[in-house]
Amino acid sequence: MAEPNPADQIRQDFAPPQVPVEDAARAMEAFALGHHSEARRVVLITSGGTKVPLESRTVRFLDNFSSGRRGAASAEYFLQAGYAVIFLHRHRSLYPYSRRYAATNWLDVLRLQLPGDGAPRVEAEQSRLPGIVQVLQDYSRMKESGRLLSIEFNTLSDYLHLLLAAAQALSRLGSSAMFYLAAAVSDFYIPASEIPEHKIQSSSGPLQITMKMVPKMLSPLVKDWAPKAFVISFKLETDKEILIERARKALATYRHQVVVANILDTLRGHVVVVTGTEETKLSISDEEERSGVEIEEKIIKDLTLRHTQFMEGTAAN
């Protein structure tokens, strides 16, 4: 029997997406081709965790821990490096620029000014929003540049459909397209045909959930969907003993270019960039941490260089 085609499997075996995939596909294609025609590189960043509903009218779902911080921070550094960015992220996960104030209750920050003359003004207390002037300037510059396209997913099915659409949108860009797959995608799902419609009743006793493994999208992405692109996946483990071995295994299996490997406990301070031939450790020193340097700045600097070499290598072939 032939291997199932992963694109067909997504369409047949997963619950229908809950987001307008076709609109997103058109927007991504226009965005990618537009920037490509201006000789700009385009990166697809995936970010945040996926939701796997246990019921079709969903009350319960399986989720993956991910604030989306890495993806949101990375988007800023890719924009700085001149890339056009498709930011495919979980609804309400962290967002470029605004991520710095994610823990802020804005009502604590806003002050009502009631001048004797004229209408009330609402002003933000800057001392409670570190760096806000710079951030607002960067944010409005980014919006004017038109180099960020934001697309949202909620469920695993949304994500898979959108990833397929994104790969198609970037397929005509050859080696100048980059995939930066930082989303925390579920490894498991419940086939659409086995999901109950209504809320599972607790009176029916203990809950047994059996989940199938999600088809690995990296494989068709690298082989068929965007074979010339520069592809980076992430490996998050909690056990550092097995991390590099698993990163190497992923590279050998999927034959893409880079795995960024990290341990849950230290993911903001240390990563290892693993390629077919090298392992490069990147870290943030205490000194750098104090002065606000982020590891994503180093990751993106490293990867954009590798992307340049990759493009030159493929051009020379």
Add this chain to the structure above:
Amino acid sequence: MAEPNPADQIRQDFAPPQVPVEDAARAMEAFALGHHSEARRVVLITSGGTKVPLESRTVRFLDNFSSGRRGAASAEYFLQAGYAVIFLHRHRSLYPYSRRYAATNWLDVLRLQLPGDGAPRVEAEQSRLPGIVQVLQDYSRMKESGRLLSIEFNTLSDYLHLLLAAAQALSRLGSSAMFYLAAAVSDFYIPASEIPEHKIQSSSGPLQITMKMVPKMLSPLVKDWAPKAFVISFKLETDKEILIERARKALATYRHQVVVANILDTLRGHVVVVTGTEETKLSISDEEERSGVEIEEKIIKDLTLRHTQFMEGTAAN
């Protein structure tokens, strides 16, 4: 064999809480007794969904759909009605007052003002924040009043430990304490002894999860922890055929005062307040919806009246 004591079961069978429960317990007790001594009624509102980790160094977890909108809106109306409110809510779920701007990207709303003379100002564009002047006034009045105590949970274990602590804090208030249990609490959990430490490896094949039923806290809450309090639980179903029957069954089983029953699809427009003797339907008309009337206003008006009658009834006994 004797029934296990639910309080012991929480302490023994669940993973340790990830929040400082003892600090919260002290804060809730001081808050409750302080307001009680000033003859104020106290309501504990629980709000938002609980997270059930599948790994002890958590990457994956089971979650319940809940934005926390109902709990956050209800808190505002209880405060308006003169109650002191303990708002026990899921970290990052909706919060009283700020809930109105939950979908706002604040960076889109803030404007940098650069006057020729003096420092830059950051001003909010009021047209993009409907009602902001009133909301800021209400919010600051609430903070000054000291009638809102905010406590956060993440996991099911956090929630159960905090609920027990809250029940103890309110137990000395007799019938003037109300429990408004609007959180979407998981019915299922994995015993601490069965949770793997590290991330489940997807290479081990399909995932089998077996979850035990969470002990029903309503039972010891009503019988032992706060036997004189006025207790309201919520029933959310997706199937309207079984809703009222389930609400009645809950009342018969737990012997508390009220079930607020609702259907997922219409929960913002219709609820049924079910007591031992009555069913009262509350709805929002199209007209009311247009003018911004919220169903929580009607629910809280109904419940505060019932609470008064309950207090008078218990005083007469």
